[in-house]
Amino acid sequence: MKDKVRAKKHLGQHFLKDEEIAEKIADTLSLNGYKKILEIGPGTGVLTKYLLKKPVTTFVCEIDSESVTYLRAHYLQLSDKIIEKDFLKYDVSETFKQEQFAIIGNFPYNISTQIVFKTLELRDQVPEFSGMFQKEVAQRICAPHGNKTYGILSVLTQVFYEAEYLFTVPPEVFNPPPKVESGVMRLTRKKDYSLPCDEKLFFRVVKTAFQQRRKTLRNSLKTFNLSDNLKEDTIFGLRPEQLSVQRFVELTIKIANDSIQTQ
Incomplete structure (x- = not known):
């Protein structure tokens, strides 16, 4: 059968x-x-x-x-x-x-x-x-x-x-x-699997970064209209595969804070 x-x-x-x-x-x-x-x-x-x-x-x-x-x-x-x-x-x-x-x-x-x-x-x-x-x-x-x-x-x-x-x-x-x-x-x-940042923004940051994975984050994340001050952060000189999961969370928090300050 x-x-x-x-x-x-x-x-x-x-x-x-x-x-x-x-x-x-x-x-x-x-x-x-x-x-x-x-x-x-x-x-x-x-x-x-x-x-x-x-x-x-x-x-x-x-x-x-x-x-x-x-x-x-x-x-x-x-x-x-x-x-x-x-x-x-x-x-x-x-x-x-x-x-x-x-x-x-x-x-x-x-x-x-x-x-x-x-x-x-x-x-x-x-x-x-x-x-x-x-x-x-x-x-x-x-x-x-x-x-x-x-x-x-x-x-x-x-x-x-x-x-x-x-x-x-x-x-x-x-x-x-x-x-x-x-x-x-x-x-x-994970025991603590809660995201300490906005989930939608986190997903957006990760997807946008990897869509141009050979570029540095300073170039791949241009659509987020980041302030010149934030773009000077050393994290933006890295390419996405160089960031650990935790650093992507930190990056999302930086971008969220930046957009509040530049409003």
Whole structure:
């Protein structure tokens, strides 16, 4: 019956067939601070079966009707815990209300960064997140400052979560095999993940800075109409990848104070 669930290109499906790796991904969750898990894109349940052994309640979010039929037939304990919706459009409060829950999955590569951005919006409810991405995307999320892959995704994720790249997965353990290597990473919400600056301004500063990443901040942030006095600050002589997450927070506070003073 497993053969009847065809991997669909438009859904970015690559079914994991290696049981050992599936179990290893399930074990990346600490199970601390929550009693429920949401798996995104379970497919034929190779990861799901290991999650169901954990002392937590597992829900799955699956948009593919063939996979849903397969899961209903093979995992009876999931019967009322299958969410047949597109995670990106799904209102999690329908299932989890205000409860804490972890997110895990072998994520479709074509929407993996959007899944991370939605998780950042849900950060008050998601203390832990782990799963499989295209290797380069996982590395980018976890990259430290000073690294050439450090960018928008790295900063916006790491300001709220500790990010760890865990292990690499080769293409041949999937059906069909993707053209790239995969990487498994974990995000653990920081104890204090509140932003001491305006969130919208912070996101804007980070995105604007990295859009012209080879330029110094003095040049890339011109649209903020900074005062000459502020532009003399040594931070503006740096390029964005030279700034740690904390320094981006400090930069945002400087820009906010500057705009108040120049009004």
